[in-house]
Amino acid sequence: MYHKIVLLILLLVIGVVFYFSWLPDPGLRSESYLPKWLLNWSNHYYNLRTAVPFLAVGFLLEAYSQHKNSNEINQNKSLSFIQNIGIAAIIVCIAEGGQFVIQKRNPDVMDVFYGIIGSIIGGLFYNLLKRIKKCETDINLPS
Numbered sequence: 001m002y003h004k005i006v007l008l009i010l011l012l013v014i015g016v017v018f019y020f021s022w023l024p025d026p027g028l029r030s031e032s033y034l035p036k037w038l039l040n041w042s043n044h045y046y047n048l049r050t051a052v053p054f055l056a057v058g059f060l061l062e063a064y065s066q067h068k069n070s071n072e073i074n075q076n077k078s079l080s081f082i083q084n085i086g087i088a089a090i091i092v093c094i095a096e097g098g099q100f101v102i103q104k105r106n107p108d109v110m111d112v113f114y115g116i117i118g119s120i121i122g123g124l125f126y127n128l129l130k131r132i133k134k135c136e137t138d139i140n141l142p143s
Contacts, residue, residue, distance in 0.1 A: 002067055003064055006063050010060040010064060013056045013057055016053060017054070017057070018094075018095055018098070021095035021099065022095070022099065022105075024102055024103065024104055024105065026046075026104065027043055047108065047110045048114060050092070050118065051114040051117055052118065053118070054091075054115045054116070054119040054122065055118045055119070055121055057122060058085075058088055058118065058121065058123040058126070059122035061084040061119070061122075062084055062122070062123040062126035062127060063126055065083070065084055066080065084119070085120060088115065089115070089116050092112050092116060092119075096108065
């Protein structure tokens with residue numbers, strides 16, 4: 001059940017990435033439900049705003065793949081991490097590639113770079129939290 005919930009949240013985040021990537025207005029002025037401070041921040045840090053949702057993508061890809069592969073004896077975590085970066089790179093390339101067909105939008109190579117960096121940081125953050133949790137359980141085990 002856990003991996004289905006993580007997969008559903010991951011697909012939702014990917015849908016949000018595509019939605020905001022394919023809006024006709026890159027300044028997001030048409031999105032009246034977003035707070036003004038968030039619009040100002042996203043327009044000031046134009047490329048960095050691409051990395052933010054990919055933090056979640058990287059985190060959720062790691063959570064999904066490590067839980068899915070937890071039953072395997074010889075699980076290669078670094079290979080899984082690299083595969084997850086590749087999946088995130090494909091997602092960000094599709095999001096940017098879709099901008100070729102949208103008027104007023106231009107794909108940006110730096111957005112691809114920031115998306116990949118965001119997913120790397122998200123995956124590393126998941127692994128850091130997992131190690132901290134493992135250390136806590138190791139400390140709390142009775143001898």
